[in-house]
Amino acid sequence: MTTQTLQHGAVVRMPVHFDDLDAMGVLHNSRYAVLVERAVVLWWAERGVSFAGGRPTTPDAFNVVREYAVTFHRPVTGTGEIAVHFWVDRLGTSSAEYGFRVTSLDSETVFAEGRRVNIRVDPATMRPAPWTEHGRGIAATLLR
Template structure:
């Protein structure tokens, strides 16, 4: 990735042949998978994952409460892209992510959207507060106030 993006993170991602539809472009449903994998990788590198079939922290117990995506330019064929994501806000038990699927050079936005996660208590499956550690880790993804459009790309 040659893009300079702050705040937030850009996870490099490889599009494979089985991500494509009959027209040779990324199938619309795959964009959500790309974001899921990018977020999972980013959080796992910071100690929040599933290991041996068990969550490493209770903060990985969350559900998607809302998801929206707008498609801007198709991803044509296989190869490297980027998944750029940041937190618009972090509530007591919710996290509002914004994201972009971008070209490897950062010059093209293929899709952009919003995803809301709600942390759940593993026993009751009711909303529960994020841990202090999760809040500390998440602070690296928080956009400045008024940053809902996301950071600028160079």
């Protein structure tokens, strides 16, 4: 499912389904966040950072989105596959600032772009907690 790694970040192909479309037949604005989320989660899961049986497989899987911003450029019209290109612009002690672009499969058409900030939290206190060295090493492969 994950395509080749670029000069920075990764690209994951994601399907757009009929129920992702609005009444005008274009990808509903709220679905962009879902597609980006699913692409990022899939990428991390392929590297062993996910949830199994309702529990995180590693401490780094327990994180929340603090900020999310998206700018729309062109509508995705209809169903099929699109590409989600994402990378890490900044990796802090407990935060990771991602950039992303939602594009056509050939990357020629940029439908939307934006940023999101994730914070790793301690499950007991729900307060920010440092990324593990293992998680930092994986995230470093996404650095721009």
